[in-house]
Amino acid sequence: MTGTNRVKLKPGDTIGILGGGQLGRMLAMAAARLGLRCQVFSPDPDSPAFDVVLNATCAEYADVEALELFAGDVDVITYEFENVPSAAAMVLDARRPVLPNRKILETTQDRLAEKDFVTRLGIGTAAYADVTSVASLREAILRIGLPAVLKTRRFGYDGKGQAIIRDGDDIAKVWTSLGTKSAILEAFVPFEREISVIAARAADGQVECFDVTENEHRDHILKISRAPAPIPDDLAEEALRIAGQIATALDYVGVLAVEMFVLANGTGPKVLVNEIAPRVHNSGHWTLDGASVSQFEQHIRAIAGWPLGKPVRHGEVTMTNLIGDEITRYEEWLTVPGATVHIYGKGTPKPGRKMGHVTEVIRPNGK
Amino acid sequence: MTGTNRVKLKPGDTIGILGGGQLGRMLAMAAARLGLRCQVFSPDPDSPAFDVVLNATCAEYADVEALELFAGDVDVITYEFENVPSAAAMVLDARRPVLPNRKILETTQDRLAEKDFVTRLGIGTAAYADVTSVASLREAILRIGLPAVLKTRRFGYDGKGQAIIRDGDDIAKVWTSLGTKSAILEAFVPFEREISVIAARAADGQVECFDVTENEHRDHILKISRAPAPIPDDLAEEALRIAGQIATALDYVGVLAVEMFVLANGTGPKVLVNEIAPRVHNSGHWTLDGASVSQFEQHIRAIAGWPLGKPVRHGEVTMTNLIGDEITRYEEWLTVPGATVHIYGKGTPKPGRKMGHVTEVIRPNGK
The missing domain is CATH 3.30.470.20 (ATP-grasp fold, B domain)
Structure with missing residues (x-):
């Protein structure tokens, strides 16, 4: 049994939530219905989740002191978004159980690691290739074909950090416009x-x-x-x-x-x-x-x-x-x-x- | 069009709730789902409703200054319980719309006024009588019969402030034990x-x-x-x-x-x-x-x-x-x-x- 397996809250205990958007807000409201309190940590003073909890921490994710105080106020910590900075997760994890386990973020924050993980489980994904330069992008296109989707490995959401490449596109230009050296090319799935x-x-x-x-x-x-x-x-x-x-x-x-x-x-x-x-x-x-x-x-x-x-x-x-x-x-x-x-x-x-x-x-x- | 008819909140506006129990708590959560904020006023520091709002006022209902500050923070005021002290309602009503209208409380806080109101509408109720003394209780029993239920006119809930009177009961004793001079006798309804x-x-x-x-x-x-x-x-x-x-x-x-x-x-x-x-x-x-x-x-x-x-x-x-x-x-x-x-x-x-x-x-x- 690991430490995180031993979490067992009782009504009245407090959950710490990283992130103050609508997901954190709806998590806090669900917790309230079960008689659990929440404290929300977010750098944005206008966080919607602040409205539905009595205690909020408005600080940057790099603010170690604020993270430590926050951890001291709560019984378990969770998050509403996958791009939790790993340094913040480490600081918190040293003090309170962080769930889901922060190691999972290492897999899911990185499209390549995630695809590799899924593939190892024998589960199908679109064909994909690691891309680190315009040369490796050209190689990947040869292997995967076009159209295909070029995505940053990290921090993409809602279509941000990605581009569709079609026959005849200027490959070098697409690569430059993505602005990263760490990408993944995925076959376009019909x-x-x-x-x-x-x-x-x-x-x-x-x-x-x-x-x-x-x-x-x-x-x-x-x-x-x-x-x-x-x-x-x-x-x-x-x-x-x-x-x-x-x-x-x-x-x-x-x-x-x-x-x-x-x-x-x-x-x-x-x-x-x-x-x-x-x-x-x-x-x-x-x-x-x-x-x-x-x-x-x-x-x-x-x-x-x-x-x-x-x-x-x-x-x-x-x-x-x-x-x-x-x-x-x-x-x-x-x-x-x-x-x-x-x-x-x-x-x-x-x-x-x-x-x-x-x-x-x-x-x-x-x- | 009265003042209260002109209330028209927009998302982000704040509702003041008098009372911090589970009803206030569930009202605040319903408001949150609609993008409305709430501020809760309650004398009890352990009010469950405090947990689900960012701003709470912990003060007595007789604290006029606290009521005024509270009114200044909110756009409309409501309550989770019918026994809002009428002085508090007046203070608030002078500053912000109070809904439902505080005059309604005068009817519903008093079992006799409420029964009279319902009867005037031509709606049936159990037979009832105003009781102010043991003598009028005896008269009421003669008219209504037994068994019957003797209730305080005000502040009863969950069976508190009431007694069933059956044949052979000591009427004077029941009257004394109720501890009020303001009661109502109601026929026992089969x-x-x-x-x-x-x-x-x-x-x-x-x-x-x-x-x-x-x-x-x-x-x-x-x-x-x-x-x-x-x-x-x-x-x-x-x-x-x-x-x-x-x-x-x-x-x-x-x-x-x-x-x-x-x-x-x-x-x-x-x-x-x-x-x-x-x-x-x-x-x-x-x-x-x-x-x-x-x-x-x-x-x-x-x-x-x-x-x-x-x-x-x-x-x-x-x-x-x-x-x-x-x-x-x-x-x-x-x-x-x-x-x-x-x-x-x-x-x-x-x-x-x-x-x-x-x-x-x-x-x-x-x-």
Whole structure:
């Protein structure tokens, strides 16, 4: 039994959350429902998560003293984003259990390490190659073909830090514009649809997955999720199996999301892993209103050392992100029968910024 | 258009909540989901609602300076309990809109005024009489008969401040033990079941009721609520109509609960009003997980000047209160498939204290 396996909170104990965005906010609200307190650490004084906790720490992730004080205030520490600086994670980990384990971040912060990890598990991914120079990019293109996607190995999100390369593109120019020496080239996958699985794993190895979700992106940003995904049962089982296998192989404690592609016709694998997010995930927001236990609550239960829930879905669920100016139309959503509206308290809308979301549950048998 | 009708909050605005118990806590969490901030005012430093808001005011309700500062911090004020001291309400009302209107408290804080109000609307109640002395108690008994229930006019809850009088009881002794000169005698109603309606009313007059709930009490404390109540449609419609009529007659803004008795066979009215609670109510807790919009959110929307939601129920819902030591068994509830567990963060359990609740949703068509 490791140290982290021994975490066992009781109501009234305090969870430290790194990151003050909407994910941290919804984690804190899920914890509150279970009688657990949260303290949020974020460098941004306008952090939406600050609004829902009594104690907040506004400091930089490089501020060792602030990190130490924060650790002293809490019983266990978790995070809402995968790009936690490893130095900060080390400082915290020396003082309090950090869950999921910070070593997992080393795998999931790096697209190459992540792909290698998935491949070693015998799980399919798009063909990929390590790229460190324009020369190695040309080699990779020869092997993988075009079109292909060039991505920074680290710190990409919502389509940032990536470029599609097509026949005839100026390879040297694309390479320069990415502005890194550490990239990965991925084959362009002719997918039929994008899906994800939100899996929760407890310290004792129990795994509970939510139903497979179908995701629609616009401009590289998630726009709509639907659960259950309209895919055949065997594909859904395969996707759930993959997510469970990954969570177990990482000895993961908490919630993770595995984004996958479903391929159209073909003879190879039908499901390819695209990305692992070691945290609660936008494609799991439907669970807040569409299931008896949400992804946020499962994460809190796992890191608290509590048993995972057995979520029951309330019907066919659709989650729509309110992005940028779309939030200004919240009043229209408020009156849609059966709709549940979430506004993240983020202040001024900016293009591409996730400002809120709406969940709609449709009972297959009518009302 | 009155002053209170002009309240129109925008995301980021702040709601002041008087009272820091579980109702205030759940109101604050509902507001947070809509991007609204809350500040809680409570004299109890251990108030559970303090945990879920960034700003809390810990002061006595008689502390005029604290009330004024609090009012200055918020955009609208509401309360989680009906026994708000009228002096405090006046101080606040002079500075910010207080919703529901404080004049409503004058009716609902007094069982006699409340019964008179309901009767004037032509709605049935148990027979009742004003009692101010042992002599008037004897007169009232002659008129109403026994058994009957003697209640203080003010500040009773969960069976406190009341006594059943049966044939042969020592009337003078019962009167003395109640310790008041301001009481009401109510006929004992041979009810078949207890129900309640949670009604929300917006400033523009829109009324939205949740489905009628059946309530089971143990030791005068709500133990289980079930929605929808298993009663004939015409009775349910009558109950909903009564709740709407009361909300409208009070020019109410916010959520109120109307507790009613359903009578067994007889020729008179089949539904009698027992009590009005000018606030969110324990019998509406099922709406948090059993409907697309909860009673807490409806209340917040109403006092924010936002349109009410059109709640859709997710199935047949049961809410079970966790009272006193029952909270210690929360881990058993955590693993019940489909159950949603709420722990109020109240610290040490005391007998009769509401510590949490569990919601279970059953889809009539199976899973």
